[in-house]
Amino acid sequence: MKTLILWLGAFGFAIAKHVWENNFEETFYAYEMNKTVADTIKNTRKHPVFFEWYSLTKNIEVIDNYDDLIWDIDLLILAIPSAFLVSTIDSIKDKLKPGITLLNLSKWIDLDKKQPFSQILAEQLRWYDYNYAILSWWMIAKEFVEWKKLWADLAINNQKIWEEIQKLLQSDNLTIKLRKDIVNIELYGSLKNILAIITWYYEARWYNESSIGQIISDFLNEISWIVSIYWWNSVLDFSYYSLGWDIIATCFWDSRNRYLWKLLWSWKNIEEALIILKKENKMAEWYKTSIAIYEKIKDRDWFEMIKSMYKKII
Helix, strand or coil, X not given: CCEEEECCCHHHHHHHHHHHHHCCCCCEEEECCCHHHHHXXXXXXXXXXCCCCCCCCCCEEEECCCCCCHHHCCEEEECCXXXXXXXXXXXXXXXXXXXXXXXXXXXCECCCCCCEHHHHHHHXXXXXXXXXXXXXXXXXXXXXXXXXXXXXXXXXXXXXXXXXXXXXXXXXXXXXXXXXXXXXXXHHHHHHHHHHHHHHHHHCCCCCHHHHHHHHHHHHHHHHHHHHHHCCCCCCCCCCCCHHHHHHHHHHCCCHHHHHHHHHHCCCCHHHHHHHHHHCCCCCCHHHHHHHHHHHHCCCCCCHHHXXXXXXXX
């Protein structure tokens, strides 16, 4: 299975390191749009921003462009920030190999269309033959690189290729669980990012753990109603999908979402905070997600938790 990883940010680099360690006899291809980052990785096999103490081996081939390669790729791993997903697919869709599998690592709701990526992709590629999968982690990239014992959920629209992806990714330190509902993983995975800012907001005000637990419970109830009302999906047991575990990583560990709220709490406005993140080669997807969700619920009487948090961050 010929595999190309687009881009080499924190998770892109982490998954590149993982696939060659898990399939060391194969060659994998990777592309990074930032030329400085790409050249550094090619020359030193190390990332200039993240995980400077870890290296990639030579069977990860970092390429300057993928125009001459994309037509022969069987698995395209989209380690792309959500803001660039749609434009990237638009630029390559006419070159995709029939039957290609697109494995998305980003959970995101589009700001304009108010849809998760799988639904937007279905419209973008309605005349194309492709498979779509989403991998939902409950971890931070640093743990993945450090070979910690981890788990992830994989939802895929064609279970015939499940075993191929499982072989590529599953290892002694990473257990992959097959799930059926792509949209629910996208929605819950994206919405839980907003929960991270709520957690830090109340932590910074010295709320105790029991109070924060009640606040999280109230917010999860609002998320359930958002999903069921606007996307007609059944309300799930949060422990069943990776959201249950991902809440811990996102809300209480050193996540980008939590870091952005910490910047806001230090008297920086949202524009200043986003500039700092950009300089550090980081993106916090919850910000745009929160705007998209607010536009959905602002005229409804319910959803007071989400409305109140939106007003605090904008």
